[in-house]
Amino acid sequence: MAITSANQLELLQTAEAVAREKMIDPGLVIDAMEESLSRAAKSRYGAEMDIHVRIDRKTGRAAFTRVRTVVDEEELENYQAEFTPEQARAYFVPAAAGRDEFWLRDGVRIDPAEAGEPQAGDEFHEAVPPVEMGRIAAQSAKQVILQKVREAERDRQYEAFKDRAGTIINGVVKREEYGNVVVELQGYGEAMLRRNEKIGREAYRPGERIRAYVKDVRREQRGPQIFLSRTAPEFMAELFKMEVPEIYDGIIDIKAVARDPGSRAKIAVISYDGSIDPVGACVGMRGSRVQAVVNELQGEKIDIIPWNEDQATFLVNALQPAEVSKVVIDEDAQRIEVVVPEDQLSLAIGRRGQNVRLASQLTGLDIDIMTEAQDSERRQKDFEERTKLFMDALDLDEFFAQLLVAEGFTTLEEVAYVEVDELLTIDGVDDDTAGELQARARDVLEAQAAEALEKARALGAEDSLIGFEGLSPQMVLALAQDDVKTLEDFATCADWELAGGWTSDEGVRVKDDGILEPFDVALEEAQDMVMTARVMLGWVDPDDLVPQADEAGETGEEEEETGA
Structure with a gap:
């Protein structure tokens, strides 16, 4: 079929119908049509030609244009789509500036009579006859349009959901594949609830409504992927925000959440209004508010705990319902020792260590529990x-x-x-x-x-290391035993290698032992010693360290003058 013989308004009507069905911009559909017609024209006139197609948004008329770009002679590669300034002069005349032929410079139409000589980057546009679209060309055009429409749908879906990560949405179960649930989001495509993000052994039937937390939204090659979760701690926090107006209004704040999905959870809350009890507000009249959350979480038991700035007090609250006799905190190691009466030990630890594990997640501390007798x-x-x-x-x-x-x-x-x-x-x-x-x-x-x-x-320790200020003979021996025998070796050490520290491996805190940790060398002290060694060796210019100190001094003086 020839484009000119078709009903030109049919193109616009088709674009609007597709756009309405897919809920996308009609302009995107027309762009896809233009690209498909351009490909069909290239198959007719030659793949090396640069053929542009423009569909008038009002009349539906499709205009086919061949474009040739002016390039320097040494850069000329495609003789069908490019020509040199010398070749372009034959077309760079006022007579060529008609309706079917025109020149563009920097995207603006120019008059050759006033533009002087053709320049690299100028484009010559000339109209070519519309093409006849055979069966293969029509099928190719259809594929291009469908692909562009799918891309537009994906972009719309991503734009609609990229800001909804961290919120709760409702959907309808479409199907379940190998334990993973595909959820239909009305008007926005599909989302995935993975097997490990479901509570316990939840099973859903097609058509059943489901509520979940939008954990992540990613733009991937196959389109935006929306991942849901019902086990995330944030899901519980968002549910409480929906059920407790004081949380939604910011009067009560959720400071921490720890969950064993489907079994038990702890949530720490604080009130910024002295007249409102945060725990009571979350529980609600006769437990109505917390019960609504429990029902959504398949009967998950929830301990609502008042948050406290004092770590020891907060931990005592977090270990409820167990009673605590004594708390000893090691702030450097982020560990805490809790002493409980003999009859409270099993309650404090909980079934399979559940209570102490949740309390540890809630406080961010490693907790060791012992009885008074063990202490x-x-x-x-x-x-x-x-x-x-x-x-x-x-x-x-x-x-x-x-x-x-x-x-x-x-x-x-x-x-x-x-x-x-x-x-x-x-x-x-x-x-x-x-x-x-x-x-x-x-x-x-x-x-x-x-x-x-x-x-x-x-062991080979050299005098340069032995005489370094701040290192005792026992420290030098420990360093030598770890193959640090010279001042150069010492200067290459990282501060944590000397003082030790903690790292996180898959959510589990792991202790890194430092060479000088047994001598109570703090991280800041290790940093100072290593930097001093580097200055002594000439690796660091001491003048580079002075501006920081001067700047701090000047700031202090300014503050003092301001205060005065």
Whole structure:
């Protein structure tokens, strides 16, 4: 069929009908038609030709135009779509500037009589006869249109959902494949609820309504992919936001959520209005609000916990319904020790460790739970180890060593270098006894340092490392045992390699032991020592470090003047 013989308005009517059906812009359908007609024209006139097709948005008339671009002679490759400025002069005349032939420069129509000489980048457009579309060309055009329409649908779907990630949507189950549920989103295509994102052993039938959390929206080659979840902690938070007006209004804030999907969950809330109880507001009258969430989550039991800035208090709340006797927090390691009565141990741990695991997720801390008896046994063991240390190192009897431990002394360094007045507070210790204790402690420490230094040298530790300020002989020995034997070796170490730290492996906190961690070297201290070593070796210019300090000083002065 020839384009000119067809009803030209039929093109516009078809575009509008397709656009209405697919809920996309009619202009996108017309663009697809133009591209398909352009491909058909190239198959008729030659693939190397640059044929443009323009469909008038009002009349539906399709105009076929051959385009040739001016290029420098050395860049000429396609003789059908390009020509040199010399060749272009034959067409660069006022007579060519008619309705069917015209020139464009930078996308604007120009008059050759006023434009001077043709320039690289100029385009010459000349009309060509419309093509006859055979069966193959028509089929190809149809495929192009369908492809463009699908792309437009995908773009529309992505644009509609890219900002809905993190919200709850309703859909209808379309089918279930190998445990994965395909959900029909009315007017927006399909979404996927994967098997591991379903609660327990949920099973859905086609046509059943489903509510889920939009976990992720991705633009992929096959189109936008919408991934749903019913196990995400955020799903519970969003459900509470829907059921509790105070959360939606921002009066109550959800600080943390931990879930064992389908079984149990903990949610920490805080109220910014002293007159509103956050736990009571979330529970609702006769439990109506929390029950609505429980029903949606297939009977999942929910503990609503008041959030507290104090970690110890928050943890005690998080371990409910178990009672806690004592909490010891190690902030550097992000670990916490909890002591509970013997009869509360199983309740605190929970079935298969569920309660303590959820409390750990809620607080972001690793939790060790022990009974009061276990805590007492551990403290007794520490007491005995320190007592034996003082007995062996300082040649003391058991009673006197126990006195030191009872007064809080834990290391030889504390005894050797503490103020004498602190030793005199111990019953039975006078000036002479205190002096003798410190002398013995210092002698032992010096002997240990000499032994460590000898071993470090035997391992190959060089004087550049041994003489580095801030490293004790025991530290040098530890470094040498880890194959750090020179100042250059030390300067290449990362701060965490020296001080240790924590990393996350698939959501599990893993401890990285540092070479100098046993000597209580903090991360900041390790950073300073490594940087000092690099400056000493000339790897870092000390002047590069000065502006930061000067800038900080100037800022401080400005603040002081402002305050004055």
